[in-house]
Amino acid sequence: MKVLVTGGAGYIGSVATEILLREGYDVLVFDNLQQGHKEAVSEGASFIEGDLSQYEQIEAAIAGFKPDAVMHFAANSLVGESMQEPFLYLNDNVVNALNLLKAMEAHGVGKIILSSTANLFADPLKMPIEEDERIIPGSPYGESKGIIERFLHWLSITKGLKFACLRYFNAAGATELHGEDHDPELHLIPIILQVALGQREKVFMFGDDYDTPDGTCIRDYIHIEDLISAHILALESLDAGNRTYNLGNGKGFSVKEVIEAARKITGHPIPADIAPRRAGDPATLVAGSDKIKSELGWNPKFTDIESIIETAWKWHSAHPDGYGG
Numbered sequence: 466m467k468v469l470v471t472g473g474a475g476y477i478g479s480v481a482t483e484i485l486l487r488e489g490y491d492v493l494v495f496d497n498l499q500q501g502h503k504e505a506v507s508e509g510a511s512f513i514e515g516d517l518s519q520y521e522q523i524e525a526a527i528a529g530f531k532p533d534a535v536m537h538f539a540a541n542s543l544v545g546e547s548m549q550e551p552f553l554y555l556n557d558n559v560v561n562a563l564n565l566l567k568a569m570e571a572h573g574v575g576k577i578i579l580s581s582t583a584n585l586f587a588d589p590l591k592m593p594i595e596e597d598e599r600i601i602p603g604s605p606y607g608e609s610k611g612i613i614e615r616f617l618h619w620l621s622i623t624k625g626l627k628f629a630c631l632r633y634f635n636a637a638g639a640t641e642l643h644g645e646d647h648d649p650e651l652h653l654i655p656i657i658l659q660v661a662l663g664q665r666e667k668v669f670m671f672g673d674d675y676d677t678p679d680g681t682c683i684r685d686y687i688h689i690e691d692l693i694s695a696h697i698l699a700l701e702s703l704d705a706g707n708r709t710y711n712l713g714n715g716k717g718f719s720v721k722e723v724i725e726a727a728r729k730i731t732g733h734p735i736p737a738d739i740a741p742r743r744a745g746d747p748a749t750l751v752a753g754s755d756k757i758k759s760e761l762g763w764n765p766k767f768t769d770i771e772s773i774i775e776t777a778w779k780w781h782s783a784h785p786d787g788y789g790g
């Protein structure tokens with residue numbers, strides 16, 4: 466099967482490409498390298514440097530490769546940035562997805578897996594958060610993903626598109642070959658590990674006055690290999706119907722707990738200070754993922770925060786300058 470991976474030079478997309486190739490899929494990566502790295506694209510995948518905002522570029526890529534399915538990772542994806550720069554999200558994420566969907570439609574590509582987000586759930590009625598939770602996006606970023614989910618719904622009804630919306634909670638960890646390398650780095654775990662590597666003095670914890678046991682935000686960290694195994698299960702099940710799943714470990718860890726776990730693994734004291742809250746951050750996000758477990762037999766391998774951080778620490782220690790090193 467041929468799979469087009471948009472954003473395949475980025476953090477999660479590079480791991481998707483690695484695992485798809487290992488499982489025998491033929492992969493084309495389409496990425497504009499605004500955040501991604503050419504070096505992160507596995508050997509064995511084809512690569513096109515292109516921008517989804519340019520319809521002709523994605524249309525030509527699809528016309529040439531003729532994929533059976535698309536995994537759509539390419540997006541602006543920062544909750545905090547979206548509160549400062551809403552049009553990058555409400556315009557760009559949405560228009561770029563539409564360009565992709567139009568090009569797929571033009572060439573009869575009928576299957577897509579969307580990277581959606583836990584940021585759809587800013588005010589959940591129940592924890593852990595299940596698929597039937599009410600959708601109240603926490604930021605323009607979350608809103609943009611919710612809008613794209615609705616596009617898929619309508620294209621399925623009108624054009625027979627088959628889709629899976631996978632709402633990831635916090636992707637974390639690394640494989641031996643691929644890890645997280647953003648510039649600037651704004652995600653919690655790589656920032657903590659940069660402190661352990663002596664590249665930063667300290668980590669700032671955004672808010673300690675949330676309604677959580679230790680006052681810092683609680684998130685559900687899911688290892689990227691487990692995330693991608695869910696993508697492949699979803700892809701292979703699309704003929705039997707569309708899918709919407711929340712993907713996490715079902716366990717929440719506070720910012721303080723994540724830092725403490727990293728101290729144990731790295732042996733570094735990792736100094737941490739309190740800073741103001743970051744706009745757009747809900748207090749607690751923990752996934753209920755029983756639906757994908759029971760429907761598709763998904764079985765995540767990394768269930769505790771230490772083992773996830775350990776894989777990231779291994780990658781960051783081996784690549785202290787990321788893909789540039």
Ligand SMILES: NC(=O)c1ccc[n+]([C@@H]2O[C@H](COP(=O)([O-])OP(=O)(O)OC[C@H]3O[C@@H](n4cnc5c(N)ncnc54)[C@H](O)[C@@H]3O)[C@@H](O)[C@H]2O)c1
Binds near residue numbers: 580
């Ligand atoms: N990291 C997480 O915890 C997380 C959680 C939930 C959802 N997601 C979603 O997963 C996806 C991947 O996230 P990530 O953490 O790997 O991000 P990332 O920034 O590492 O990867 C995104 C990739 O898309 C590329 N890209 C962006 N805009 C593009 C465009 N217009 N045309 C072509 N390529 C473009 C970037 O260069 C980058 O390589 C995103 O859609 C994100 O919203 C991520």
Ligand SMILES: O=c1ccn([C@@H]2O[C@H](COP(=O)(O)OP(=O)(O)O[C@H]3O[C@H](CO)[C@@H](O)[C@H](O)[C@H]3O)[C@@H](O)[C@H]2O)c(=O)[nH]1
Binds near residue numbers: 543544652683
């Ligand atoms: O220097 C930092 C960075 C982050 N945090 C906190 O750590 C938690 C995790 O933050 P981060 O690693 O930036 O991830 P999120 O903002 O939770 O967002 C990720 O997880 C979302 C789903 O929950 C996805 O949709 C996003 O794309 C992805 O970036 C949050 O409570 C942040 O406030 C800090 O306290 N200090």
